[in-house]
Amino acid sequence: MISSLLSAAAGHSVDHVPVWFMRQAGRSLPEYRRIRGSGSILDIVHSADLAAEITLQPVRRYGVDAAILYSDIMVPLAAVGFGIEITQGKGPYVKEPFRSESDLARLRKLEPETDMPFVIETVKLVVKELRGSETPLIGFAGGPFTVASYLIEGGSSKDYIKTKTLIRTDPLLFDRLMDRLAVMAVDFLTAQVNAGAAAVQIFDSWAGVLSAAEYERFVLPPVRFIMDNIARLGAPRIYFSLSASHLLGHIATTGCDVMSVDWRMPLSAVKNQLKDTPLSVQGNLDPTYCFAPWEVLRKEVLQILAEGGGIGHIFNLGHGVLPGTDPKVLHRIVELVQSVAPENLVKQV
Amino acid sequence: MISSLLSAAAGHSVDHVPVWFMRQAGRSLPEYRRIRGSGSILDIVHSADLAAEITLQPVRRYGVDAAILYSDIMVPLAAVGFGIEITQGKGPYVKEPFRSESDLARLRKLEPETDMPFVIETVKLVVKELRGSETPLIGFAGGPFTVASYLIEGGSSKDYIKTKTLIRTDPLLFDRLMDRLAVMAVDFLTAQVNAGAAAVQIFDSWAGVLSAAEYERFVLPPVRFIMDNIARLGAPRIYFSLSASHLLGHIATTGCDVMSVDWRMPLSAVKNQLKDTPLSVQGNLDPTYCFAPWEVLRKEVLQILAEGGGIGHIFNLGHGVLPGTDPKVLHRIVELVQSVAPENLVKQV
Numbered sequence: 001m002i003s004s005l006l007s008a009a010a011g012h013s014v015d016h017v018p019v020w021f022m023r024q025a026g027r028s029l030p031e032y033r034r035i036r037g038s039g040s041i042l043d044i045v046h047s048a049d050l051a052a053e054i055t056l057q058p059v060r061r062y063g064v065d066a067a068i069l070y071s072d073i074m075v076p077l078a079a080v081g082f083g084i085e086i087t088q089g090k091g092p093y094v095k096e097p098f099r100s101e102s103d104l105a106r107l108r109k110l111e112p113e114t115d116m117p118f119v120i121e122t123v124k125l126v127v128k129e130l131r132g133s134e135t136p137l138i139g140f141a142g143g144p145f146t147v148a149s150y151l152i153e154g155g156s157s158k159d160y161i162k163t164k165t166l167i168r169t170d171p172l173l174f175d176r177l178m179d180r181l182a183v184m185a186v187d188f189l190t191a192q193v194n195a196g197a198a199a200v201q202i203f204d205s206w207a208g209v210l211s212a213a214e215y216e217r218f219v220l221p222p223v224r225f226i227m228d229n230i231a232r233l234g235a236p237r238i239y240f241s242l243s244a245s246h247l248l249g250h251i252a253t254t255g256c257d258v259m260s261v262d263w264r265m266p267l268s269a270v271k272n273q274l275k276d277t278p279l280s281v282q283g284n285l286d287p288t289y290c291f292a293p294w295e296v297l298r299k300e301v302l303q304i305l306a307e308g309g310g311i312g313h314i315f316n317l318g319h320g321v322l323p324g325t326d327p328k329v330l331h332r333i334v335e336l337v338q339s340v341a342p343e344n345l346v347k348q349v
Numbered sequence: 350m351i352s353s354l355l356s357a358a359a360g361h362s363v364d365h366v367p368v369w370f371m372r373q374a375g376r377s378l379p380e381y382r383r384i385r386g387s388g389s390i391l392d393i394v395h396s397a398d399l400a401a402e403i404t405l406q407p408v409r410r411y412g413v414d415a416a417i418l419y420s421d422i423m424v425p426l427a428a429v430g431f432g433i434e435i436t437q438g439k440g441p442y443v444k445e446p447f448r449s450e451s452d453l454a455r456l457r458k459l460e461p462e463t464d465m466p467f468v469i470e471t472v473k474l475v476v477k478e479l480r481g482s483e484t485p486l487i488g489f490a491g492g493p494f495t496v497a498s499y500l501i502e503g504g505s506s507k508d509y510i511k512t513k514t515l516i517r518t519d520p521l522l523f524d525r526l527m528d529r530l531a532v533m534a535v536d537f538l539t540a541q542v543n544a545g546a547a548a549v550q551i552f553d554s555w556a557g558v559l560s561a562a563e564y565e566r567f568v569l570p571p572v573r574f575i576m577d578n579i580a581r582l583g584a585p586r587i588y589f590s591l592s593a594s595h596l597l598g599h600i601a602t603t604g605c606d607v608m609s610v611d612w613r614m615p616l617s618a619v620k621n622q623l624k625d626t627p628l629s630v631q632g633n634l635d636p637t638y639c640f641a642p643w644e645v646l647r648k649e650v651l652q653i654l655a656e657g658g659g660i661g662h663i664f665n666l667g668h669g670v671l672p673g674t675d676p677k678v679l680h681r682i683v684e685l686v687q688s689v690a691p692e693n694l695v696k697q698v
Contacts, residue, residue, distance in 0.1 A: 159636075159637055159671060160637065161637045161640055161671065161673075164635065164637040164638075164640075164641075165637065165640045165641060168638065168640075168641035168642065168645045168646075169641065169642055169645075208592075208613075210613075211612045211613055211614075211615070211635065212613065212614060212615065212618070213615065243557075243592050245594045245595040246594040246613040246614045263560045264557075264559075264560055264561065264595040265560075265561060265595045266560070266561065266562065269561075286513065286560065287508075288508055288509065288510045288513040288514065289513075289517065291510055291513075291514045291517075292513075292514060292517035292518065293517065293518055296517045296518075297517075322508060322510065324510075
C-alpha cells in the first residue's frame with residue numbers, strides 16, 4: 001500500500017490526511033536530549049547510528065506519516081570544507097563568510113559517497129527500520145537562497161544586508177554562488193533518494209525576505225534547476241518558505257509538487273491562488289498554537305483540515321516545532337488529524 | 350500652498366512625489382549622535398527642545414517632505430507608568446510584562462496634557478519652526494497589536510509565543526487590552542494633531558506575524574476604532590505594517606487614508622489589490638538598498654516611482670532606516686525623487 005504522504009503529494013485520495021512536523025526530531029523530545037550528548041549537531045550527523053535513531057524517535061512516539069532525516073541544511077557545506085559550525089539552538093556559524101569570487105573555489109562539487117558517507121548510511125539505516133511500514137523517509141536540502149544567506153552573512157541575520165548588497169553589487173557572482181548551491185542541492189538530494197528517501201523537501205525558509213522581483217530574478221531559476229534535475233528520481237518535491245505570501249505565484253512555477261506554506265494565509269486561499277497549477281499544499285498550523293489550550297488548538301487543526309479539503313493536503317506546521325513544545329500536544333495533533341475521514345472535510349468548512 | 354505629502358495622501362496631483370523616511374531622525378545622523386547625550390530615548394523625549402531639534406535635523410539635512418516626531422511608540426505606556434525602558438538600538442523593555450486581568454489596572458487612561466506635556470511642547474516647537482514652509486509634521490502612535498506584543502513579551506520577540514498564547518487562552522482579556530491601547534492611541538494622536546501635527550502614522554509593524562483570520566478578529570476592530578475616532582481631526586491617517594502582503598485586503602478596510610507597505614510586493618500590485626478602495630500608498634524601498642551602488646539604487650527608486658504612478662504615492666522605505674546607512678545616500682534619494690515630474694511616471698513603467 002502506498003503511503004498517505006506520497007498519495008497526498010500526488011493529489012490522490014487518502015484514507016487520512018498525512019501529518020508530520022518540521023523539526024519533529026530533536027530538541028523537543030526528551031529521548032533525544034537523553035542520547036544527544038554534548039557535541040555539536042555536526043557530531044551527531046556524523047554518527048549514522050545516532051542520527052538514524054533520532055530520525056526514528058518521532059515516528060515511534062507520534063506515529064507521524066513521515067520520517068524526516070535528522071540533519072541540517074549546512075551539512076553539505078561542512079562536507080566540502082567551507083568551515084561551518086552548528087550549535088544547538090543558535091543555527092549555523094560560518095567561520096569565513098563568502099565575500100568575493102575567490103570564495104567560489106571553496107565550494108567544490110559535493111561527492112556524497114566520499115564526502116558524506118555517514119548521511120547515506122543514516123538514510124539506509126532509517127529506511128531499513130521503516131521497511132514494512134508505510135512510513136516514507138523525507139530527505140532534504142536547503143534552498144539555495146537560504147544557504148547563500150548563511151554563507152554570506154556568516155550566520156543568522158535580521159536584515160540580510162550583506163546578502164542583498166551582494167545581489168545588487170555583483171549579481172553575476174551571486175548567480176554563480178546560487179548555481180553552485182543548486183548543483184550541490186541536486187547532488188545531496190539525489191544521494192538521499194538513491195539511498196532510499198521517498199520524498200524530498202527544499203527548505204528555503206528565508207526566501208520570503210526578498211521582493212517578488214528579486215525572487216523571480218535570482219531564486220526562481222536555481223530552484224527550478226533543482227526541481228528539474230531531481231524530477232527523474234520520482235520522489236515528490238516539497239518546497240518550503242516562510243512569510244512568502246507574495247511569492248506563491250512564482251513558487252508555483254518552480255516545478256515543485258507540494259508547496260509548504262506558513263500560517264499567514266488560509267490553505268483555501270493558497271489553493272485558490274494556485275488554481276491554474278494544481279499543486280498539493282503542506283501546512284499550516286502556526287507552531288505557537290501548540291501552546292494554546294487543547295480545545296482551541298483542536299478547533300484550529302480541524303479548521304486547517306477543512307481548508308485543506310482532504311485531497312492534496314499534507315498536514316504540518318507553518319514552521320518548525322518551537323523549543324518548549326510539549327510532545328504530548330504534538331501526539332494529540334497526530335491522533336486528531338489521522339482520525340478525520342478526508343471525505344468529510346469539504347463539508348466541514 | 351498645500352504640502353505635497355498632504356496632497357498625495359488625498360490622492361490629489363502633486364508637483365513631485367513626496368518623500369520622507371521612517372527613522373529619518375536619530376541614530377543614522379551624526380548631528381543626532383553629537384547632541385543625544387548618554388541618556389535613554391525616554392530622557393530625550395522628555396526634553397522638548399532636544400526632541401524638537403532631533404525631529405528637525407533630517408528636514409534640514411535632506412529636505413524631506415515631512416518631519417516625523419522623534420518619539421517612540423511606547424512613550425504613552427511609559428507616561429501612564431507601565432514601567433518601560435527604551436535603550437538605543439535594543440527596543441523597548443517592559444519591567445513587569447502584561448500577564449493577567451489585574452494588569453489592566455496599570456493601563457489607566459492617558460491624559461496627554463498632564464502625562465506628556467513634553468510631547469505636546471515638542472510638537473508645538475517643531476510646528477513653529479516649520480511655519481512658512483510646506484513641510485508638515487507627522488504625528489504617530491503604535492498600532493495596538495504591536496504595542497500589546499511588547500507589553501506581553503516584555504520586549505522584542507521572535508515568535509510572539511506569549512502574545513499569541515494570550516490571544517488563544519483569554520481572547521476577551523486580549524480584546525480588553527487592545528481596546529485600552531486603541532483608546533490610548535486615539536488620545537495620543539489627538540493631542541499631537543491638536544498641537545499642530547498635520548498627518549499621523551500608526552506603526553503596527555508586527556501585525557504581519559498574525560494569520561489573516563486572527564488579524565481580522567483581533568486587530569482590525571481596534572485599528573478601525575482608532576481610525577474612526579481620529580477621522581474628525583482631518584489629518585491623513587497612514588497605517589504601516591511589515592510583511593503583511595496577506596493582510597492588504599483587511600488593512601484596506603481599517604479606514605486608513607494611506608497604506609504603507611514593505612518592499613515585498615510592487616506598488617502596482619498593491620494598488621491593483623486595492624482597486625475597490627482607492628487608498629494612497631506609501632513605500633516601498635527595501636532599506637537594505639541604501640547599501641547598494643548608486644546606479645542600482647537609482648534604478649530601483651525610479652522603478653518604485655513608476656510603480657507608484659505619480660498619484661496617491663508617498664515615497665518612503667519599506668521599513669526604518671537601518672543603522673549604518675550613509676546619510677548622503679538618503680539625501681541623494683530625496684533629490685532624485687523630488688526631481689522627477691509625476692506626470693512622466695506612468696510612461697516610465
